[in-house]
Amino acid sequence: MRGIPMNALIPANQRRVQAREAFFQSGQVPPGLIDEAILNSWHRCATNSKSASDQVAFDTVTSTRLSELLQCNRVLLEAAASPMERLSRTVTGAGYAVLLTDRLGHALTAYSSGGTSADLMHKAFRQGVLLSEDSVGTTAMSCAVSEGRPVAVSGVEHFLNANRIFNCAAAPVFDPAGRIMGAIDITREHPMVQGSALSLVQQCAKTIERQLMGMLAPYILVNLGWGLPERDASEDMLLALGEDGQILGMSPRAREVIGLEADKGLVYFSDLFDLRFEALVDSLRKPENPLSVEAFSGLSFSLKAADRNNENLYRSPIPQPVPLSRPEPEPEVDFGDASVNARAATALKALARQMPVLVLGDTGTGKEVMARTLHERSGYAAGEFVAINCAAIPESLIEGELFGHAEGAFTGARRGGSNGKIAQAHKGTLFLDEIGDMPLALQSRLLRVIESREVTRLGEQSTKRFDFQLVCATHRNLSEAVQNGEFREDLYYRVKGITVELPRLSERPDLKAFIQEQCRQVTHGRALSDNALHLMMDYPWPGNVRELRHALAHADVMADPDSLLLPEHLPSEILAQGRPDEQDRGPSMVGSWRTVEREAIEQALACENGNVQAAANRLGMSRATLYRRLKAQRSV
Numbered sequence: 001m002r003g004i005p006m007n008a009l010i011p012a013n014q015r016r017v018q019a020r021e022a023f024f025q026s027g028q029v030p031p032g033l034i035d036e037a038i039l040n041s042w043h044r045c046a047t048n049s050k051s052a053s054d055q056v057a058f059d060t061v062t063s064t065r066l067s068e069l070l071q072c073n074r075v076l077l078e079a080a081a082s083p084m085e086r087l088s089r090t091v092t093g094a095g096y097a098v099l100l101t102d103r104l105g106h107a108l109t110a111y112s113s114g115g116t117s118a119d120l121m122h123k124a125f126r127q128g129v130l131l132s133e134d135s136v137g138t139t140a141m142s143c144a145v146s147e148g149r150p151v152a153v154s155g156v157e158h159f160l161n162a163n164r165i166f167n168c169a170a171a172p173v174f175d176p177a178g179r180i181m182g183a184i185d186i187t188r189e190h191p192m193v194q195g196s197a198l199s200l201v202q203q204c205a206k207t208i209e210r211q212l213m214g215m216l217a218p219y220i221l222v223n224l225g226w227g228l229p230e231r232d233a234s235e236d237m238l239l240a241l242g243e244d245g246q247i248l249g250m251s252p253r254a255r256e257v258i259g260l261e262a263d264k265g266l267v268y269f270s271d272l273f274d275l276r277f278e279a280l281v282d283s284l285r286k287p288e289n290p291l292s293v294e295a296f297s298g299l300s301f302s303l304k305a306a307d308r309n310n311e312n313l314y315r316s317p318i319p320q321p322v323p324l325s326r327p328e329p330e331p332e333v334d335f336g337d338a339s340v341n342a343r344a345a346t347a348l349k350a351l352a353r354q355m356p357v358l359v360l361g362d363t364g365t366g367k368e369v370m371a372r373t374l375h376e377r378s379g380y381a382a383g384e385f386v387a388i389n390c391a392a393i394p395e396s397l398i399e400g401e402l403f404g405h406a407e408g409a410f411t412g413a414r415r416g417g418s419n420g421k422i423a424q425a426h427k428g429t430l431f432l433d434e435i436g437d438m439p440l441a442l443q444s445r446l447l448r449v450i451e452s453r454e455v456t457r458l459g460e461q462s463t464k465r466f467d468f469q470l471v472c473a474t475h476r477n478l479s480e481a482v483q484n485g486e487f488r489e490d491l492y493y494r495v496k497g498i499t500v501e502l503p504r505l506s507e508r509p510d511l512k513a514f515i516q517e518q519c520r521q522v523t524h525g526r527a528l529s530d531n532a533l534h535l536m537m538d539y540p541w542p543g544n545v546r547e548l549r550h551a552l553a554h555a556d557v558m559a560d561p562d563s564l565l566l567p568e569h570l571p572s573e574i575l576a577q578g579r580p581d582e583q584d585r586g587p588s589m590v591g592s593w594r595t596v597e598r599e600a601i602e603q604a605l606a607c608e609n610g611n612v613q614a615a616a617n618r619l620g621m622s623r624a625t626l627y628r629r630l631k632a633q634r635s636v
């Protein structure tokens with residue numbers, strides 16, 4: 001008998017009664033009598049001054065709150081709909097009710113068994129009832145959510161006497177980023193066979209998690225296994241990968257064995273496994289060759305495609321190597337204003353005729369987004385989009401950056417020389433951002449290149465011809481710069497081609513819809529409360545779309561995962577200021593935006609140990625923009 005705790009030999013029901021008596025007499029329970037998860041919950045209830053004799057009301061939240069909750073949890077509800085229905089078909093005949101709760105314990109969906117006589121059962125298993133530990137004491141759901149694992153709670157294991165009629169089992173549901181979204185619970189009045197009840201809820205939770213992974217629309221879903229793929233890939237261990245190898249999501253079991261914490265942000269396949277993503281895709285195409293890969297944790301896994309019929313595997317080209325700097329995923333673009341959309345369409349026609357396009361707009365209005373969108377929709381989309389920020393590169397280097405240089409052309413020139421950005425943009429788009437800040441001396445050279453499409457590398461005589469389309473952008477008034485002698489008139493007329501002027505965010509005709517859409521994108525589907533939305537519509541947005549996206553990301557972090565975004569979650573400057581009178585707009589708003597910006601930059605640099613590229617990624621801007629912002633901040 002060595003190794004088996006004596007308490008394990010006592011019949012289960014007797015053990016529970018003993019545990020309860022011991023707890024209420026001394027606050028202590030001898031080991032092995034009940035699940036640690038339940039004991040922890042009892043301690044929390046006692047610490048929060050709950051008494052076993054408390055009554056339980058099972059009131060529902062208001063209908064407004066309920067619709068907010070359903071809205072906030074719509075992804076979970078969608079993923080859970082059919083697995084829950086299947087579970088309820090399996091168990092309601094045996095007298096079980098089935099429940100889906102959110103992370104806080106709100107009942108989102110309830111299937112009742114119909115065969116129960118107890119009033120309490122009817123009251124408890126209704127949509128909108130709050131079943132948190134705080135309001136109804138220990139339950140399987142609250143334990144499963146607190147401990148992050150399946151838990152069964154029977155009869156006297158419920159902290160409140162009133163709930164002793166319940167016997168329940170629940171499993172947490174994790175989202176693909178590893179956060180708990182809610183729980184699946186089955187409950188009945190009669191004792192249950194614990195093992196089977198637990199495995200039913202666990203299976204249902206896994207199916208929901210799998211649905212959630214599918215809803216990410218991954219390029220490919222991969223099963224991890226321990227041995228040879230054919231024999232051993234486990235349904236439990238799933239990776240959802242984007243087409244550039246980004247890990248879009250992981251099943252909880254895969255996350256556990258690989259040792260990746262929840263909510264880790266941007267992680268790529270090749271960050272975790274000793275294999276390039278293209279090589280993975282290549283081998284998955286040949287299922288006859290089993291693939292065994294070592295993770296950087298030291299463990300080896302077999303990998304196979306979860307769905308052999310996935311067309312991406314067989315039809316799409318192998319994705320390009322992951323670039324060294326990994327930009328934030330591009331937002332879905334909407335320029336809202338019909339006149340801007342019409343202008344963009346004209347700009348596309350101009351590009352097709354080899355005319356340049358000039359994008360004008362204040363900082364953060366989306367000039368680069370517009371340029372990239374034009375590129376992607378143009379006949380040159382198969383080539384590269386090469387952006388160069390004329391304001392960010394020191395005058396002495398910009399020439400070499402643009403035109404390239406021969407080996408030894410100047411001190412510090414690269415071995416073997418460099419081809420320069422114009423060569424890189426061959427058959428693609430050259431985007432000259434902040435062209436208004438291009439040094440005067442360089443402007444005439446640029447003009448010649450734009451006219452002839454011919455480039456001479458620094459330190460060389462021969463020229464090469466390149467084919468590229470040109471998009472420029474600036475926040476400056478170029479015709480004023482021409483008048484002030486800061487910008488060459490001939491270059492101005494050359495780059496002006498077709499202009500697209502982007503409105504300030506506060507002037508967008510679709511402001512409300514745009515804020516809501518950006519909120520959906522930035523927060524992955526959360527909603528703003530009416531008050532928060534009104535405040536945002538009244539704010540002047542000196543930093544335009546960039547500031548809006550930062551504000552939404554800020555609110556997303558500040559708010560509870562299941563709550564709407566409320567005014568108090570917004571950055572203080574939005575809370576503090578409605579739209580000031582037109583004449584007050586300038587300096588004070590610019591001042592407050594600068595402070596916010598400086599803090600954001602300092603924080604990002606600190607978090608990334610001073611790595612400018614990583615900090616720029618974190619802030620959702622290019623490295624060049626970050627340098628420019630730093631320069632601007634320092635000059636204040």
Ligand SMILES: Nc1ncnc2c1ncn2[C@@H]1O[C@H](COP(=O)(O)OP(=O)(O)OP(=O)(O)O)[C@@H](O)[C@H]1O
Pocket residue numbers: 331332333334335361362363364365366367368369370475545546549620621625
């Ligand atoms: N129409 C849009 N839809 C979605 N996101 C947008 C849109 N316009 C801009 N953004 C986002 O706002 C931020 C700023 O955009 P972008 O860098 O293109 O602005 P910009 O005008 O070039 O700024 P700057 O002048 O400071 O370089 C980026 O994070 C971009 O993704």
